[in-house]
Amino acid sequence: MKRLSEMPNIGITLERLLVSAGIETPEVLVKLGSKTAFLQLKKIDPTACLNKLYALEGAVQGQRWHSLSKDIKQDLTCFFKAVKE
Numbered sequence: 001m002k003r004l005s006e007m008p009n010i011g012i013t014l015e016r017l018l019v020s021a022g023i024e025t026p027e028v029l030v031k032l033g034s035k036t037a038f039l040q041l042k043k044i045d046p047t048a049c050l051n052k053l054y055a056l057e058g059a060v061q062g063q064r065w066h067s068l069s070k071d072i073k074q075d076l077t078c079f080f081k082a083v084k085e
Contacts, residue, residue, distance in 0.1 A: 009055035
């Protein structure tokens with residue numbers, strides 16, 4: 001995969017945001033992980049929402065975010081609430 005938009009859950013708009021945040025390839029996104037990538041994204045997009053975090057995790061795992069397990073979604077929700085405050 002050469003482009004972020006080739007990953008599940010990553011469309012052109014999110015790809016552009018990620019590139020602006022310094023995350024330019026799928027390999028970089030996977031290496032950083034969804035939480036670190038989300039923190040970088042939030043620096044340039046303070047309105048980044050929980051669904052973007054889910055999308056990033058799904059992309060890292062190579063699946064649609066709707067298929068993430070309940071435990072993973074719960075962990076991500078707790079993380080999101082902690083960084084939101």
